Structure formats: C-alpha cells, structure tokens
Amino acid sequence: MTKKQLIMEKALELFAKQGFEATSVQQITDLCGISKGAFYLSFKSKDELIVALIDHFMRQFTSDIDFVVSEEDEEVLLYNFYYTTFHSFNKHSDFAKLLMKEPAQSFNEDLFSKLHNYNKSLEKVILSMIERLYGEQAIDMKYDLLFCIKGFMSTYSELFLVYKLPIDLDLLVQSLVEKTNLLAKKTTISFIPDELIQLIDQPTNEDPSSEKVIEVIEKNIDDLEDSIEKESLILLKQELLEPTLHPAVVKGLLTNIQHHPHCKWTAYLLRKHFGIK
Structure with missing residues (x-):
C-alpha cells in the first residue's frame, strides 16, 4: 500500500x-x-483528499457498471446490472452513507463538477443498456426508463444504507428486473422528450485525449508492483503511442486490468478510447 x-x-x-x-x-x-x-x-489540502476519495469510489462504480453493460449477454444483463449496483453500494456502504448525510456546503465546486460528470457517464451507460435490451420497442421511452432505473438505484439503496435492514439481494434484484421490464414493455406515455434532455445536458470530461489517458496509465504503473496488471498497462500505453496490436489482444489486456481496484477507471477510459463494447 x-x-x-x-x-x-x-x-x-x-x-x-x-x-x-x-x-x-x-x-x-x-x-x-x-x-x-x-x-x-x-x-495539497483536505478538500483535495475528499475529492480523491469520491473520485476513487465513483470511478470504480462507473467502470464496474460499464463493464457489465458491455460484456454481459442480454439474458442476464439487467439482473447483473442491478446486482453489481447494489453489491457495490453495500461493499462501500460507509462511504455511500457518508455522501448521503454530508451537507452540500461541504462540497466544493470541483467536487460538484466531478459528480456531475460521473452522473452523465453513468446515464450514458444506462442508455446503452436500454438500447441493447429493448431496441426500437423503447425508443420513445428511453429517457423515462433512464430516470426510473436511476430512481430504483437510489431509493432501494436506502433500505440498507439508511435503515440498515437485512436485504435478500437476489430477491431485490429479481423484483427490480421485473419492474423495469414491465415499464419498458407496457408504458405508453412518454414524459421526457429529446428536447428536454438537450436542455439539461452538459458536456462531460469522460472522453479525455490520448495524452490524458497516458497520464492515468503512467500513474497506475508507478503505483503498482510487478504484476500481470502492470505489464498489461505498459503494453496498453505502447498501443496508445504506436498502434500495432490486434483488437482481440487489446481486449485481453483490458480484461487483465479490469478487476484490479486501482485500474478500473483506466480500463473504462481505454475501452472508450478503443471503442471496445
């Protein structure tokens, strides 16, 4: 450490x-x-430390969800999406509870900006999942579904974060899968049109330049001891500088780093950069 x-x-x-x-x-x-x-x-300061902590949690959470949406088959995608979400909330419950109870004035502008960017990144991942699962069937309802899914994630997490109730995670996830499918297949009245989303949409920093991605990789390399993850990062950095590898090799290298707690965000950024679904 x-x-x-x-x-x-x-x-x-x-x-x-x-x-x-x-x-x-x-x-x-x-x-x-x-x-x-x-x-x-x-x-540099306690504020910078707080931002780093929230950064670390949100990067892991966003990259875990993105990995599930990118890799899972449609038959289990929605189940594994919810399972990963609540498992992560439960695993980091102390930190999640801290965020929920901390007054807004404790957060500086940099932190608000980061949380906004992560929220927009998460929304894009969820929209991608909706399109995969329901296609044309939900094209007019996708933003309504997006907000419903985010509402499920937030509201049901309170059961164990706030009320500390013993939760049957499998049953919770099955229930939310059923609810989400019913909404997607039975709802006929759309409330949120594209025009409204365009009004509230703001640019995010989720697609940094190759130089920024290399900076993130180099930090990971410096922090890691000799391991398959470190070797994979070195090869991925070289691929950014001089592309020579077959996409299947790149995907394999990303798989090597995906589950390391300090490399998840790097894997997320690289998947976006290389266009690997």
Missing part, C-alpha cells in the same frame, strides 16, 4: 465517524502515523 492509499483509507475511517468538517488533517496524520509534511506531499 502506498502512502497516498494509506492516507485515503485512514481518512475514510475518520470521515465515516466524524464527518468531513469535524475531521482535521492532524487527526488523519496521527492515525496514519505520518507527519503533516508527508500528508501534503500526497494531497
């Missing part, structure tokens, strides 16, 4: 107990057993 990862892990423990505002840099460094100087070598 790098010093930066240690700071993020220990800070999250304190944030979960005390909240963002009540937690000081001194408390974080004391828990880590490091100096303030070491902290500021990794993060």
Whole structure:
C-alpha cells in the first residue's frame, strides 16, 4: 500500500465517524502515523483528499457498471446490472452513507463538477443498456426508463444504507428486473422528450485525449508492483503511442486490468478510447 492509499483509507475511517468538517488533517496524520509534511506531499489540502476519495469510489462504480453493460449477454444483463449496483453500494456502504448525510456546503465546486460528470457517464451507460435490451420497442421511452432505473438505484439503496435492514439481494434484484421490464414493455406515455434532455445536458470530461489517458496509465504503473496488471498497462500505453496490436489482444489486456481496484477507471477510459463494447 502506498502512502497516498494509506492516507485515503485512514481518512475514510475518520470521515465515516466524524464527518468531513469535524475531521482535521492532524487527526488523519496521527492515525496514519505520518507527519503533516508527508500528508501534503500526497494531497495539497483536505478538500483535495475528499475529492480523491469520491473520485476513487465513483470511478470504480462507473467502470464496474460499464463493464457489465458491455460484456454481459442480454439474458442476464439487467439482473447483473442491478446486482453489481447494489453489491457495490453495500461493499462501500460507509462511504455511500457518508455522501448521503454530508451537507452540500461541504462540497466544493470541483467536487460538484466531478459528480456531475460521473452522473452523465453513468446515464450514458444506462442508455446503452436500454438500447441493447429493448431496441426500437423503447425508443420513445428511453429517457423515462433512464430516470426510473436511476430512481430504483437510489431509493432501494436506502433500505440498507439508511435503515440498515437485512436485504435478500437476489430477491431485490429479481423484483427490480421485473419492474423495469414491465415499464419498458407496457408504458405508453412518454414524459421526457429529446428536447428536454438537450436542455439539461452538459458536456462531460469522460472522453479525455490520448495524452490524458497516458497520464492515468503512467500513474497506475508507478503505483503498482510487478504484476500481470502492470505489464498489461505498459503494453496498453505502447498501443496508445504506436498502434500495432490486434483488437482481440487489446481486449485481453483490458480484461487483465479490469478487476484490479486501482485500474478500473483506466480500463473504462481505454475501452472508450478503443471503442471496445
């Protein structure tokens, strides 16, 4: 574990107990057993640390969902989409609860911008899933379905994040699959037209240049010890600089890094860059 990862892990423990505002840099460094100087070598401020934590969670969540939508067969796609969503919420429940209870004034403009961009990225993934599952059948209803699915994700997560109820995840997912299919196949009145989406749509930073992707890859390479993930990242970086590999080889390299917790966002960006579905 790098010093930066240690700071993020220990800070999250304190944030979960005390909240963002009540937690000081001194408390974080004391828990880590490091100096303030070491902290500021990794993060310029506590705000930058908070953004990094949320960045880390949202990158993993978005890339996990995108991987499911890209790779799963239609027969199990919707089930695995919901299962991955709620499994991730449950796995990171302390952090998710922290985001839900933290007052909005604790978030700076940079954080709001990042959350907006991740939200738009997630919406694109969900729309892609709707198009795969329902095609022309739901073309007029796709945005209504998008907001319904996002509503299911948010509302049902409260059962274990807020009320801490024991949840049968399999039954929950089956129920939401049934509800979503009924909405897609039986709803006839569309409320959200393309024109409304165009009014609320804003550009996102989800498609960075090759140079930006290379920067992300190089950071991963520096952070990882020798492993198949590190070797795969080196080859993928070379492919960005001088394309020579067959698409099947590139896809295999992406598979190698997909499930590493510190490479998921890199895999997501590379899948978009190479157009791999």
